[in-house]
Amino acid sequence: MSYQNIEFTKEELARYNRHIIIPEFGEDAQKKLKAAKVLIIGSGGLGSPSLLYLTAAGVGTIGIVDFDVVDDSNLQRQVLFDINEIGKPKVEAAKRRLAALNPYTRFILHNTHINSGNALDIIKDYDVVADGTDNFPTRYLVNDATLILDKPNVYGSIFQFEGQVSVFNYVNRKGERGPNYRDLYPTPPPPGLVPSCAEGGVLGVLPGIIGSLQALEVIKVITGIGEPLSGRFFTFDALNFENRTFNIKRRDDNPVNGKKPTIHELIDYEQFCGMRAVEEKPTKEISAKDLYNWQVKGKKFKLIDVREPSEYKIVQIGGELIPLATISEHADEIPSDLDVVIYCKSGVRSLRAIKELEEKFGFSNLYNLKGGILAYIDQVQPELTRY
Amino acid sequence: MATVIIPTPLRKFTNQTARLQVEAGTVGEIIDRITLDFPELKKHLLDQQGGIRSFVNIFAGDDDIRDLQKEKTPVNNSTVISIVPAIAGGKH
Numbered sequence: 001m002s003y004q005n006i007e008f009t010k011e012e013l014a015r016y017n018r019h020i021i022i023p024e025f026g027e028d029a030q031k032k033l034k035a036a037k038v039l040i041i042g043s044g045g046l047g048s049p050s051l052l053y054l055t056a057a058g059v060g061t062i063g064i065v066d067f068d069v070v071d072d073s074n075l076q077r078q079v080l081f082d083i084n085e086i087g088k089p090k091v092e093a094a095k096r097r098l099a100a101l102n103p104y105t106r107f108i109l110h111n112t113h114i115n116s117g118n119a120l121d122i123i124k125d126y127d128v129v130a131d132g133t134d135n136f137p138t139r140y141l142v143n144d145a146t147l148i149l150d151k152p153n154v155y156g157s158i159f160q161f162e163g164q165v166s167v168f169n170y171v172n173r174k175g176e177r178g179p180n181y182r183d184l185y186p187t188p189p190p191p192g193l194v195p196s197c198a199e200g201g202v203l204g205v206l207p208g209i210i211g212s213l214q215a216l217e218v219i220k221v222i223t224g225i226g227e228p229l230s231g232r233f234f235t236f237d238a239l240n241f242e243n244r245t246f247n248i249k250r251r252d253d254n255p256v257n258g259k260k261p262t263i264h265e266l267i268d269y270e271q272f273c274g275m276r277a278v279e280e281k282p283t284k285e286i287s288a289k290d291l292y293n294w295q296v297k298g299k300k301f302k303l304i305d306v307r308e309p310s311e312y313k314i315v316q317i318g319g320e321l322i323p324l325a326t327i328s329e330h331a332d333e334i335p336s337d338l339d340v341v342i343y344c345k346s347g348v349r350s351l352r353a354i355k356e357l358e359e360k361f362g363f364s365n366l367y368n369l370k371g372g373i374l375a376y377i378d379q380v381q382p383e384l385t386r387y
Numbered sequence: 388m389a390t391v392i393i394p395t396p397l398r399k400f401t402n403q404t405a406r407l408q409v410e411a412g413t414v415g416e417i418i419d420r421i422t423l424d425f426p427e428l429k430k431h432l433l434d435q436q437g438g439i440r441s442f443v444n445i446f447a448g449d450d451d452i453r454d455l456q457k458e459k460t461p462v463n464n465s466t467v468i469s470i471v472p473a474i475a476g477g478k479h
Binding site: 042131156161185186277314 | 442
């Protein structure tokens with residue numbers, strides 16, 4: 001429903017009076033809030049304040065995704081709940097509290113674990129998403145789903161005393177699209193290196209601050225007032241009371257919406273984040289002799305050398321030099337529709353490069369030169385310099 | 388000397404120091420210096436090939452060094468370097 005057709009009752013006008021009398025806000029912005037559909041993913045630490053404020057502010061439709069039940073240990077920071085709700089599903093407890101706060105808001109409950117199978121279906125009918133989840137696989141899942149569905153994603157994240165906020169995938173008035181989570185953090189940390197809040201803890205007030213900032217940005221995205229935090233990344237250190245706002249940009253090598261996307265649908269995010277043992281797929285290999293046959297037969301393929309420039313100077317066999325450490329940055333130059341042979345000195349670094357490219361970008365056309373350039377010299381061109 | 392802001396999750400490796408003063412000409416030299424002074428920082432900042440991990444962002448002033456000259460980004464006495472690793476908490 002277009003916001004222009006929204007009408008308010010006398011009671012609503014009275015309730016939202018403190019919004020409507022702000023000249024930059026007015027009745028128009030209030031109508032946009034009532035017309036909007038916002039999805040809050042996670043109704044815990046961050047979701048509690050953002051749900052309370054967005055409901056109070058008069059958002060017309062709010063969806064809540066959570067599969068958890070209220071636990072006593074939640075109450076240290078999840079101010080949406082109280083001791084009467086312990087053991088009950090969070091989405092239902094949240095609705096009871098929120099419906100009592102604003103009878104003009106409609107709530108849609110998704111009492112489920114959001115995953116690759118249901119995320120698109122859950123998100124598709126909403127205008128804006130606010131991500132307040134608690135783990136890396138869901139962060140990347142929500143990010144990719146909002147990219148695929150072309151929705152802005154208001155991101156907030158916390159750990160111990162630190163908070164982060166940004167607005168991802170936001171298209172401004174000029175039609176320019178802002179960066180997203182994969183531009184900011186291309187890959188997640190390996191499991192175990194960064195503890196979760198459940199293991200590392202969080203100061204209870206912090207999600208109150210960061211979740212409220214998310215609610216603020218949701219309201220700005222919906223109403224168009226001010227400048228949403230797109231292309232910028234806000235960090236807050238509660239201990240030192242320091243905040244910084246950094247500039248962030250889109251990246252050409254973003255696998256979902258960069259120059260050469262390799263991810264076109266939702267993937268297995270547990271696997272992407274290394275949470276589940278990946279079945280070892282054997283890497284395709286090619287022998288030096290077979291490579292030589294490809295070359296003399298004039299087969300169309302690409303040859304890549306992942307050694308260091310100093311080694312390349314000693315001897316080379318015609319591959320394009322992309323040192324292993326820079327392979328991901330150059331992933332967009334590597335064809336995915338053509339056989340690609342990757343080699344190094346003896347075959348170890350090239351195997352690592354292939355694993356990296358396959359895991360990060362989903363390549364399936366890469367061959368490792370067995371025994372590396374040394375095997376090639378031995379079997380094909382013994383006149384070349386060994387080192 | 389440039390100032391390096393250490394995020395709270397990594398302060399346990401810098402004797403709880405939040406700000407380090409480092410004499411260096413580039414971001415790369417700063418990383419070398421602080422990982423030498425605080426060896427436990429290394430596995431959190433650098434991958435096995437010695438590159439900066441892709442879940443750790445380093446900002447010189449307000450800008451991501453990936454948008455500047457990466458490790459070769461020059462620094463001076465007034466440069467503030469911020470290390471900002473990915474965090475994922477929110478629901479629990």
